[in-house]
Amino acid sequence: MNKPRWTRRPERSNWGDFGADDELGRLNLIDHNAVLRGVREVKEGRSFCLSLPLDYPGGNVLSPRRHPPKLCPTFRDDKPVYNLPLDESGLTHTDVLSDDAVLLHTQYSTQWDSFAHVGKLYDATGTGAPKPIYYNGYRGGDDIVGPSESNGRPIGAQRLGIETMAVKAIQTRGVLVNLFSRFGRDRKLVNYDDLMRIIDEDQISIESGDILCLYTGFADMVMQMKGKPDPQLLASSHSVLDGRCTSLQNWIVDSNIAAIAADNYAVEALPPAPAVAAPCARLPLHELCLFGYGIPLGELWLLGELASALEKSKRHGFLLTAPPLRLTGAVGSPVTPVATL
Known part of the structure; x- marks a missing residue:
């Protein structure tokens, strides 16, 4: 019998709740009821492409290690x-x-992060030696294999690869929260109170298995720059989640949303708000979502046209279809999400 991958479950996690070998995390909440709830949002037969051109933002000034196709x-x-x-x-x-x-750099443009994208140095077996660990205890070096660890094995995510999300065939109800309508182009770190105020004022209903989509206007500005992004202007513009807000983290956990997608980089603020104490995650929402609870993150989604259509019809929900590429072993993937109203 193989030894368990972990004996110490992180305090903020759902490891094991969907099974010892689970690789889908909260995508398991997209069941037939969630899919049917999404289908019931289709009233007009109108579809919207939520992807940037895959050669946008343009160049590599926003992320030096990532390049256009x-x-x-x-x-x-x-x-x-x-x-x-x-x-x-x-x-x-x-x-x-x-x-x-x-x-193709898999996370250059509109994308999904897999759970193999961000892990944590964590002591999962009580040895006193933290090691690279990913969602549900999958191990760096054993399950996510880099060049120095391959020893003839294929490099990439042997577990938690993006192909698991593709096979899930992600389709459910999407719910859009329009941050741009409140904060415009101003740089704003959105905390729990800010988000709840909008959800309450707009009477937005969010249910288990929904995918939360956050419209900030960031991707609209990227499009307006026509492949020549201004990093200083983009970094000082538009709202973004405050990943260090504990109340916001708790709501994400309690809401039972299946995933979060935003039209900006990282979903959360980079650089983040100052930490209370070290050591800590530089990407606290990534740690919470990808490492702890198996909540995929989508970045650089193009949500402006959809947001306008929803606002005109006084709606927030839609059918969202967004499977990644079935690219075995990849830790992220381009995606062309489709919203149907």
Whole structure:
């Protein structure tokens, strides 16, 4: 019998609640009732693309290690397959082919984080030696394998890879909270009281298995910059969750939302509000959601057009379809979410 991956469950976690080997976390709450609740939101038959162009924001000034996609042709008989006649004589076949490949940074643009994206140095077995650990006790080096640990094994997430979210075929009720309508382009760290005030004033109902979508206007500004983002302006603009707000963290846990998606980087403020004490997470909401409770985070979603349509119809809910790529072993993925009203 294999030893358990963990004997010390983090104080703020749901490890084991969905099974010892669970890799879906709170996505388990997207059951048939959640899907049907989302379907019932479809009244008009209108669909909205919630993805940026995947070559946006543009360049790499916002994230130096991430770059836009690079397209290149595939080759046939040492010839690039772009406008390539299948039969150059044209006597037998008239087909002309184009075929390409892409080098893609999975978290450059509109994306999902998998649970293998952010873990924690944590002593899961009581040895006194904290090690890299991820949701439900999956281990760095054993389950999430880097180049120095591969020893001939494939590099990547052997467990908690993004493909588990793809197989789940994420479709449920989305609920949009319009932060931009309250705070505009001003930089604002949104705490629990701020969020609850909007939810109460707008009479927004959030149920188990829903995906919370936060519209701040950030991605709209990215689009307006046309591939040449201004990092200083973006960093000083728009509202963002205060990841260090304990009451906000508690609400995320108690709400039973399946995931959070926002139109900005990271969902939470970067840099965060100052910590009370060290050591601590630089990304406290990522630690709470990805490491502790298995709540996926979506970033850089394009929500402006949807927000306007919902405001005009005095609605907040919609059918959200947002599976990532079924890319085995990846720790994140581009996504083209679709909202249907």
